[in-house]
Amino acid sequence: MRIGRALFGTEWPAQVLNVYADGIAGGHDVAGLRLSGVHFHHALTREQFIAEVSALVNRSFSASTVDEVDVWATVPLRVGKDIVVAGDLAKPTSRTVFTLSALRGETSASLVRRMRMAQGVFWDQDWARSGLK
16 A cells, blocks of 8 residues: 555656555565556656656655565557456456566666666567657
8 A cells, every 4th residue: 555655646657557465475575566558648768668667666665565566567458349358258458568577675777777678577579669759
């Protein structure tokens, strides 16, 4: 809840859609941040997107004692009127275009470098070319 308050108080260029929190055995607490990969509040370059993700991760760690912050950006898929979106026959309604996991203790410089070099980070190349300026 503290992470949500810390993040939703700012209008981020890439909208923060959801903040999740979870824990696993052994006391490893994880926060998940889902961003919109479309409908930015203003046009974003790849570097601006990287800076925003880094700021979101840093603010999440500052607001909470979580051990890990996972970030992903999604884009909606077209869903026709006859497509099932719930239950056993459900079809996906969104596609993941960016993912990153950051552990507490990783420096901002390391995180930015990993994003720039796509190390331990997933970038959908089509989205990065067309969705970011």
